[in-house]
Amino acid sequence: MTDEREDAGGPKVVALGGGHGLYASLSALRAVTERLTAVVTVADDGGSSGRLRRELGVLPPGDLRMALAALCGDDEWGSTWSHVVQHRFRSEGDLHGHAVGNLLIVALWELLGDPVQGLDWVGRLLGAQGRVLPMASVPLDIVAEVEFDGVISTVRGQVACALTPGRVHAISLVPEDPPARPEAVEAVLDADWVVFGPGSWFTSVLPHLKVPELARALHHTKAKRLVTLNLAPQPGETDDFSPQQHLEVLRQHAPDLSIDVVLADTAVVDDRDALDKAAAALGGRLVTSDVATGDGSPKHDPRRLASVLDEIFLQKR
Secondary structure (H helix, E strand, O other), X not given: OOOHHHOOOOOOEEEEEOHHHHHHHHHHHOOOOOOEEEEEOOOOOOHHHHHHHHHHOOOOOHHHHHHHHHOOOOOHHHHHHHHHHHOEOOOOOOOOOOEHXXXXXXXXXXXXXXXXXXXXXXXXXXXXXXXXXXXXXXXOEEEEXXXXXXXXXXXXXXXXXXXXXXXXXXXXXXXXXXXXXXXXXXXXXXXXXXXXXXXXXXXXXXXXXXXHHHHHHHHHXXXXXXXXXXXXXXXXXXXXXXXXHHHHHHHHHOXXXXXXXXXXXXXXXXXXXXXXXXXXXXXXXXXXXXXXXXXXXXXXXXXXXXXXXXXXXXXXX
């Protein structure tokens, strides 16, 4: 592994997830390193992404679009294009609800015939600081094992899993053995750090461990592994989950995966000993810091998160 402290570009970091959680992670990480890769879940079946997926048979582009937007710079070019790709049409017609970036991504996919090449082109247009890759080569469905009123049943689809009134116990993917994107596997194996979370635990973070080739890479990489815990339970998915329960679920889905660092916001840790033990059970240590915004909302502050991540990568925390 390279010595991050001597490399002016920063460590090679791979961030896993999707949606708003990955957006928060990338917004912080792009301030820490120039060598950043997002590996994004491709199971969304709702909204604009779901419509494009069903109509055109493509990977759902929404989470990929959000990751690209997060990697835009803070200059006029970056901020303008970030707003453009995130913009949604409002109308009474078929375009209603579609995000501009989703249409742009799918257009490039159709023209180029390669999802990764298309995403790289969008990244160049946006001036994105880093690369965005899908975790699998085909669209996926998430199947959740859910308990409601003492009865276990299954729920299929990312939206249905996220909104279930029951308690999610475990997830699987359809197809069961999806092909990983080779570029994503290579990025994980070549990384200095792999970052899990924050994000919807069952529908954004854990699915990466259910893609066999990617899971093997995550287990065998020489990179250090870091988990950034959520600031609040995800309504529906992880209602009433404690921080340590998130780690216990991670361990259940990947019992042989070792974690080096667990990062938690100080305010959400109500039982330090229990969280310490849960981190140790994964082979890691707990780092706590004030990484939330100061307005009381359950959102990570990019500057605070970047600061503590930088210290962890430099072995100062």
